[in-house]
Amino acid sequence: MQPSDHRPAAQIPGGAVFPHRHLTGIDGLQPHEIAFLLDEAETWVDANRSHAAPDKRLDGLTQINAFFENSTRTLLSFEIAGKRLGADVVNMHAAQSSVKKGETLIDTAQTLNAMRADVIVIRHMASGAVRLIADRVDCPVLNAGDGRHEHPTQALLDALTIRRRKGSIAGQRVVICGDVLHSRVARSNILALTALAAEVRVCAPSTLMPAAIERMGLTPFTDFDAALVGADVVMMLRVQNERMAGGYIPSSREYRLRYGLTPERLAKLPDALVMHPGPMNRGVEIDSSVADGPQSAITEQVEMGVAVRMACLDVLTRRARGVEGWA
Amino acid sequence: MQPSDHRPAAQIPGGAVFPHRHLTGIDGLQPHEIAFLLDEAETWVDANRSHAAPDKRLDGLTQINAFFENSTRTLLSFEIAGKRLGADVVNMHAAQSSVKKGETLIDTAQTLNAMRADVIVIRHMASGAVRLIADRVDCPVLNAGDGRHEHPTQALLDALTIRRRKGSIAGQRVVICGDVLHSRVARSNILALTALAAEVRVCAPSTLMPAAIERMGLTPFTDFDAALVGADVVMMLRVQNERMAGGYIPSSREYRLRYGLTPERLAKLPDALVMHPGPMNRGVEIDSSVADGPQSAITEQVEMGVAVRMACLDVLTRRARGVEGWA
């Protein structure tokens, strides 16, 4: 029997369905804990679509979004998620940050903590920075992307999208293609999808494939067409312009030829789901007709993002809010 | 009989007093629709002045201000308007935008839409960008200024200011002076004031006068003193520094001599109302004693701006909120 990724929260032993204080990564989460977060997010999808009377369960709580690295989508998504739940949401932009005056990350953490934040969302260019802050504050910390390490809410929203469109995650063949080496999105997705019993294939130019990929139990592909055989889901990663300049990739035209999701490639996979974390380089890693076509779940991913973040903000603050079952 | 700019909403056939989904411009609005928005705004002027108990009719709705072009006043005004109505207001600044990563405008529109915004306010440097986004989202879109195209809420606040100070708009002689060629403020004002039966005169240096001005049924003036004869309202446009550098205007000193609203010019118009959309170049297009004098309505324009934006946010979201009369 395959591990179920849909076990109801009530069945989880002890009642404490999500025993973690922070969400710094997918690493360390049990499959049923991931599934629990997806189940919770599912309820917010419906609420957001129905524009029902607002459920302000975080009323009076202070959510600080400390973004040391710019991000439109992720910041917007977390901000909307928090405000929909009634939290007082405050953004700290790196551009206006004391970090520029040479303040250490630990001092920033202590400052945010002293202001009595109830939850802190952090994005940082350094791998491990979020963990460092989480260890020094009294409230839950949510990782919104740190260096090459993890981007757990992206993996959760991707998993939720797959589960909704494919019925389940277990057994699905998911191809992740692009700059796997530098991608926290890839890393978190590999961890989440593997935990939920998907069959994950990783495809990248050899210069952009992590050496450790086989140790993660995955077979590396450098030939995109070979990787795509039998794929249920194709998850394209964004090509960073820096990679081009850095000599990892010869040219955007050649990249598209070898690793771009073109209509020709997709034609062989009429049932496959197309995903991209955005923002897209149309005409490089993905063609416009594919991104906008009927197999694309790209805008649904964005929608799931808000729901997943609402679920994470809700679940992580339950203990502090005295919600039952969190003794 | 002149068209009335004050027809009560109840008299409008069909009950659907504002049948448009978006507000992308004044172009396409009927005179009674413009008057309806002004009537609605009027109620918010009183509410804002009395500091009455807040009317949070947008509670639970998400308003995204997507500003691709910087603007302090307009952003502040829309943000205050939305928050006063209880909306969850989220700002997307261009500086932190994925647009910088090469994302297309359409992708941004789809992203904002997927986050289930209830109303989107857009400012963009490209004419027509707002319409492009409006065509791709499920919620109302408000134009906060796009390129040289339109800035409809500015025209509405100007019209409201004139109506309050002069009793009505029909029959008023309004002189608009400055860089008409590049001004969306001028364009939206010409459309609104003409629709409301004002007599609009346009005055500009010949290099800054649109070729199409006569096709709009207006007589172009290059002599400011001739244009001012018998004026009831003098609306000065901001001189953009870029125009100076671009060779359109010889110098700020000469501009003031020929097109500046000086105390000497205003002395001949003791009953005229002085207006400026701000921010002002004091001593260039307008003298300080005029801007701060008793005939100036410049700060009242700012006040009307918040009221007009509250009215537009309220009216455009009525359908989604199920307010009666919007079947």
Next chain:
Amino acid sequence: MQPSDHRPAAQIPGGAVFPHRHLTGIDGLQPHEIAFLLDEAETWVDANRSHAAPDKRLDGLTQINAFFENSTRTLLSFEIAGKRLGADVVNMHAAQSSVKKGETLIDTAQTLNAMRADVIVIRHMASGAVRLIADRVDCPVLNAGDGRHEHPTQALLDALTIRRRKGSIAGQRVVICGDVLHSRVARSNILALTALAAEVRVCAPSTLMPAAIERMGLTPFTDFDAALVGADVVMMLRVQNERMAGGYIPSSREYRLRYGLTPERLAKLPDALVMHPGPMNRGVEIDSSVADGPQSAITEQVEMGVAVRMACLDVLTRRARGVEGWA
């Protein structure tokens, strides 16, 4: 008898416990008025710690934070304070400001006023800018730091921290060390602590000592070790990198030797409280082991900051809110 800094508000003659419309500085405040603000802040410390049901007494009020000078901590602190009280908080960042288009400060003030702000918080690089704005608006103005002039909420939070940790302020020997010449923090603290009958000692390199220090009734110290004798509180100021470049300070290494709060220096003062307004230059004006040690009140200062700002926002808006005792 020393002046009491703890007189209950009820004892203040006339009932109008804080008769000032604005808080532009500590200068001009009576000792009992300062103590009243500290008493009010004290109640918010407890509320913030208990995460009790939110007290949204500023519901429906508009708070504009107009920051012409970047500041992470102070802006965050004022934003959290206002939101916790239920205000609609709107930030105006200098980077997106019309000031860049040449608008005068007075025009900005009139604009914010016309938008019917209920309270305006201002930070500006020019001394006196806050007073200038306060004179032109109809609502209370709070100084969040202006040039070298004042930073009153910083002085209040420092005073509150001392009062809580030491029991009282009167009679405490407080040593303020660093760039006193350019520091609004030092200036406001000297005024507040002197008013509350502390014994204030000021220590700085001679190039960074104000000439007027003796006229303020203070003895200037250039020898840090001499200044520290018998200190109850040591308040370190931040070394601005500009000062290094400006030739005021030879090197950070030498600065630390002469003016840094090292473990060796602190060892002679086992009961002294260590304070710093942040952000710190660890290893320059203060050593890490001191900043993080048991005598440090640095994170408590940050916490008091939110409480003090909540108190100031509450007290200054009482008149407009019709709270009793403000006829």
